[in-house]
Amino acid sequence: MSDTNTNRPAFRLYSVNGEGKSARWTDIGVAWPTRDGKGFSLNLNALPLNGRIVMREVTEKEAAA
Incomplete structure (x- = not known):
């Protein structure tokens, strides 16, 4: 990310349960x-x-949304 967007998060965190497509x-x-x-x-x-x-x-x- 550029220095102009330092207040925006660089990453999203997800809880993942299960494997593969399910x-x-x-x-x-x-x-x-x-x-x-x-x-x-x-x-x-x-x-x-x-x-x-x-x-x-x-x-x-995602950043534009």
């Missing part, structure tokens, strides 16, 4: 890289009790 992806938050580039700041709207958390880059299409 997996259920639930949007649970967003993430930004830290200023020193050695970690991430997370903003979670939910915390899954099972499954796994997947972090995906925000696409230009």
